[in-house]
Amino acid sequence: MSAPIPRLEWKAVTKRFGGEPVLDGLNLSVEAGRSLVIIGGSGQGKSVMLKLALGLLRPDAGTVLLDGKPLPGLAGRAQRRLYDRAGVLFQGAALFDSLTVWENVAFRLTNADGVSPAKARIRALAALEQVRLTDAVANLYPAELSGGMQKRVALARAIVADPDVLFFDEPTTGLDPVTASAINALIVDQVKRLGCTAVSITHDLASARVIADDIAMLHAGAIVWRGRSEELATTDNRQVRRFVDGGA
Amino acid sequence: MTLAGAHWLTPVRATGRLALAALATVGAIALFAIRGLTAMFIGPWFPGQALRQFIAIGFYSLPVVGLTAVFTGAALALNIYTGGGRFNAEQIMPQIVALGITRELGPVLAALMLAGRVSATIAAEIGAMRATEQIDAMRTLSTDPFRYLVAPRMAAAMIALPLLTLVADIVGIGGGWLVATLTLDFNPVVYARSTVDFVEAWDVGSGLIKAVVFGFIIALMGCYQGYTASGGARGVGRAATQAMVSAGILIFAMDYVLTTLFTER
Numbered sequence: 001m002s003a004p005i006p007r008l009e010w011k012a013v014t015k016r017f018g019g020e021p022v023l024d025g026l027n028l029s030v031e032a033g034r035s036l037v038i039i040g041g042s043g044q045g046k047s048v049m050l051k052l053a054l055g056l057l058r059p060d061a062g063t064v065l066l067d068g069k070p071l072p073g074l075a076g077r078a079q080r081r082l083y084d085r086a087g088v089l090f091q092g093a094a095l096f097d098s099l100t101v102w103e104n105v106a107f108r109l110t111n112a113d114g115v116s117p118a119k120a121r122i123r124a125l126a127a128l129e130q131v132r133l134t135d136a137v138a139n140l141y142p143a144e145l146s147g148g149m150q151k152r153v154a155l156a157r158a159i160v161a162d163p164d165v166l167f168f169d170e171p172t173t174g175l176d177p178v179t180a181s182a183i184n185a186l187i188v189d190q191v192k193r194l195g196c197t198a199v200s201i202t203h204d205l206a207s208a209r210v211i212a213d214d215i216a217m218l219h220a221g222a223i224v225w226r227g228r229s230e231e232l233a234t235t236d237n238r239q240v241r242r243f244v245d246g247g248a
Numbered sequence: 249m250t251l252a253g254a255h256w257l258t259p260v261r262a263t264g265r266l267a268l269a270a271l272a273t274v275g276a277i278a279l280f281a282i283r284g285l286t287a288m289f290i291g292p293w294f295p296g297q298a299l300r301q302f303i304a305i306g307f308y309s310l311p312v313v314g315l316t317a318v319f320t321g322a323a324l325a326l327n328i329y330t331g332g333g334r335f336n337a338e339q340i341m342p343q344i345v346a347l348g349i350t351r352e353l354g355p356v357l358a359a360l361m362l363a364g365r366v367s368a369t370i371a372a373e374i375g376a377m378r379a380t381e382q383i384d385a386m387r388t389l390s391t392d393p394f395r396y397l398v399a400p401r402m403a404a405a406m407i408a409l410p411l412l413t414l415v416a417d418i419v420g421i422g423g424g425w426l427v428a429t430l431t432l433d434f435n436p437v438v439y440a441r442s443t444v445d446f447v448e449a450w451d452v453g454s455g456l457i458k459a460v461v462f463g464f465i466i467a468l469m470g471c472y473q474g475y476t477a478s479g480g481a482r483g484v485g486r487a488a489t490q491a492m493v494s495a496g497i498l499i500f501a502m503d504y505v506l507t508t509l510f511t512e513r
């Protein structure tokens with residue numbers, strides 16, 4: 001066995017809500033420095049997969065491994081180690097509504113990393129620029145922004161501290177094509193230039209093709225197909241074909 | 249017929265299930281309290297958050313606490329005057345009012361006003377953060393919600409409530425004094441003198457100890473109900489109500505326990 005230890009691995013993970021399994025013995029892994037995109041229908045459990053990988057939900061069976069070591073429960077050390085290196089974008093942005101935009105972006109810097117507010121603000125503004133937001137929004141509150149802008153602020157918050165594992169839940173949903181492709185480019189840059197490992201969820205197949213090295217399809221509680229980005233167009237897996245070709 | 253299927257066992261089983269659920273809740277709250285206290289005593293701390301909470305909890309509660317205390321002090325004075333009159337003992341009214349306010353009504357009234365105002369607010373605030381995944385997000389940002397959200401609120405309430413109680417003591421006794429001198433022909437100076445001479449440090453001190461405990465209960469129930477809220481906006485509303493009700497009941501129960509301890513000897 002000389003295969004490299006994956007950065008992140010879901011191993012026979014089962015998760016139930018109210019008795020109904022959402023994930024049923026799911027296996028999947030990401031190698032370090034690669035970008036994995038998870039696709040799948042609405043309500044199939046993609047967001048649940050991310051929360052399990054972050055230890056925000058606990059699997060009913062199976063484990064999630066970070067660098068080959070299981071993520072322990074609620075306040076475990078390994079989990080803290082993951083959080084210190086992770087950048088997370090939640091599907092609903094999850095911005096702190098009592099803090100301004102720049103305070104949101106700088107939250108980790110000021111509250112966990114002990115960076116001074118002045119320095120943190122400068123870094124926050126730089127991160128906002130990367131998601132094509134200007135200084136003008138820095139002092140607004142999240143409630144004063146559009147949905148797409150909130151998403152981009154959350155994205156800036158995820159990348160501000162130079163994480164090396166990225167979790168993006170639908171990073172381009174609700175964005176116009178120009179901004180969406182800028183966000184795609186940003187994700188590619190994080191992975192290719194900075195060597196991050198990324199796990200992204202998207203419904204947007206164009207976006208998936210751009211940002212993914214590997215693509216996995218979640219259906220009925222398990223990964224039904226996994227392949228390289230370019231194989232998506234040619235595979236004859238039934239579920240993938242249905243999903244990709246849609247109504248056509 | 250097996251025992252498990254017996255109809256007559258249904259109420260027993262239901263009661264047992266209820267008791268188990270209640271025990272589980274008590275355990276969960278106790279665990280939550282320990283985590284909160286640990287975060288409060290072992291850093292890293294967020295003093296900015298604590299200050300913000302102190303102002304929200306303490307300063308903005310001054311008007312309600314003051315108003316409640318002045319009216320209660322006045323009404324208490326009238327009642328004790330009537331009661332004392334039945335034994336021709338009207339003259340001990342200032343002492344009884346002072347004792348009743350400092351030992352009992354000051355801390356309990358201030359706490360009840362805060363249970364309504366503060367623990368519901370805390371539950372709603374934290375519950376909304378739970379519902380919108382802000383608490384999950386905070387954890388992934390390497391910041392412990394117990395340190396950032398729970399501990400500052402606990403500390404703020406445990407400091408603010410004794411101070412508010414002190415205000416309630418003074419204003420409440422003042423209310424009694426006002427009624428006594430304006431409508432009952434007490435001499436203002438004699439009344440004040442007999443209050444000051446009579447009240448012992450322990451009368452006030454025991455009330456303040458109660459207030460610290462009540463402050464803890466108020467923050468604990470608000471944080472716990474908010475933190476464990478589920479089910480969107482309705483869940484947040486439910487959390488706020490439950491925080492208020494459970495804090496209120498616990499305050500009365502703890503008041504009895506503490507009074508029992510304080511009046512031994």
Ligand SMILES: Nc1ncnc2c1ncn2[C@@H]1O[C@H](COP(=O)(O)OP(=O)(O)OP(=O)(O)O)[C@@H](O)[C@H]1O
Binds near residue numbers: 041042044046049091
């Ligand atoms: N906290 C929860 N409590 C109960 N059920 C949940 C919870 N979270 C998710 N579920 C259920 O799990 C299933 C999968 O949810 P999930 O959010 O992962 O879907 P998804 O694949 O991300 O969908 P979408 O593409 O629409 O975001 C859904 O049926 C949902 O109802």
Ligand SMILES: [Mg+2]
Binds near residue numbers: 046047048091169
């Ligand atoms: Mg989702």
